[in-house]
Amino acid sequence: MARFDCGDGRSVYYEHHRGSCTPVVLIHGWAMSGRIWAGTVEALKADGHAVIVIDHRGCGQSDRDFADMSVGAIAADVAAIVAQETTMPVVLNGWSLGGAVAAQAAHLLGDQAAGLVLTCGASPRFTRTDDFPHGGDPDGLAATAAALAADRAGFFHGLAQGICVREVSAPTIEWMWAAFIDSGPGVIDSLVDLGNVDQRDLLAQLDAPVLSIVGGADPILDPEVGKAAASIARNGTLAVIDNCGHAPFIEDAPAYLAALRRFLASL
Structure with a gap:
C-alpha cells in the first residue's frame, strides 16, 4: 500500500501489486473503493500481471477533504500515479464513473496507455x-443529490441493492454498502461533474484499443452507452454479458474475466 501526494497536504491511497506482465490499473466506480476489485486483482495476479488499484479522492482510504472532486482531477491523480510507479505501458480499466476517469487518464498518458477497458463505463x-x-436524465442528478442529502445511509443501501440483477449473497450487498457509506461528503460533486463530461471526441481520437464490457441488463447505466463507446472508439471492441447488471466482475466473474483476458492477450 502507498499514498500519492496530491499537494496541499492531501493524498490518495493506492496499491501496487507487482507482476511481470502488462500492468492493469483498476479504477472503481462512484463513491466506491478499490477493494471492490478484490476478485479481479487475485485473478490478474494469478495471470502474472502487475495491478495498480487506486481509491479516488474522497473514497476508501484516500483523504476526504479535496476541494476539486472532478473527473478530471481524479484522472490526473491516476495518470500521475501510473507515471510514478512504472515506465511500462499499462491497461486502464474503469468501472462506472471510473470508466470516464480511465478514458481521461488514457488521454493524459498518451503512448503509455496500451489499452482502455470500460467496465459498464x-x-x-x-x-x-x-x-x-x-x-x-440530466435532471436526475439533482434528485440523486437531494436523496443523498436526505438519507445518506438509506440511499447508499438502496443503491447497493440495485447494482446487480443476478442473485448475489446478502454479505455481498452489505460489502458494497459498506464501501459506499465509507465515502466522504464531497463525492456527490464527482457525480454532478460526470453529468457534464463528454468524451466522444476523446474516444474517437484515442490510439489505444478500447474494450467496452456491458451488462446487458444494467439497471444503473444504459447499456447503449457502452455500446456507443465501442462504436465511437477508433479501435473499439464490445463484449455484452447477457442477463447481467452493473457489476459483471461480481455477477459473472468467469465471463467477465474471459473477456478481459482475451483483450489483454490481443495487445
Whole structure:
C-alpha cells in the first residue's frame, strides 16, 4: 500500500501489486473503493500481471477533504500515479464513473496507455443530450443529490441493492454498502461533474484499443452507452454479458474475466 501526494497536504491511497506482465490499473466506480476489485486483482495476479488499484479522492482510504472532486482531477491523480510507479505501458480499466476517469487518464498518458477497458463505463457520456440519446436524465442528478442529502445511509443501501440483477449473497450487498457509506461528503460533486463530461471526441481520437464490457441488463447505466463507446472508439471492441447488471466482475466473474483476458492477450 502507498499514498500519492496530491499537494496541499492531501493524498490518495493506492496499491501496487507487482507482476511481470502488462500492468492493469483498476479504477472503481462512484463513491466506491478499490477493494471492490478484490476478485479481479487475485485473478490478474494469478495471470502474472502487475495491478495498480487506486481509491479516488474522497473514497476508501484516500483523504476526504479535496476541494476539486472532478473527473478530471481524479484522472490526473491516476495518470500521475501510473507515471510514478512504472515506465511500462499499462491497461486502464474503469468501472462506472471510473470508466470516464480511465478514458481521461488514457488521454493524459498518451503512448503509455496500451489499452482502455470500460467496465459498464460512464463514457462517452453519463447523461443524454439532443445529439446523444443514451444515458440518464440530466435532471436526475439533482434528485440523486437531494436523496443523498436526505438519507445518506438509506440511499447508499438502496443503491447497493440495485447494482446487480443476478442473485448475489446478502454479505455481498452489505460489502458494497459498506464501501459506499465509507465515502466522504464531497463525492456527490464527482457525480454532478460526470453529468457534464463528454468524451466522444476523446474516444474517437484515442490510439489505444478500447474494450467496452456491458451488462446487458444494467439497471444503473444504459447499456447503449457502452455500446456507443465501442462504436465511437477508433479501435473499439464490445463484449455484452447477457442477463447481467452493473457489476459483471461480481455477477459473472468467469465471463467477465474471459473477456478481459482475451483483450489483454490481443495487445
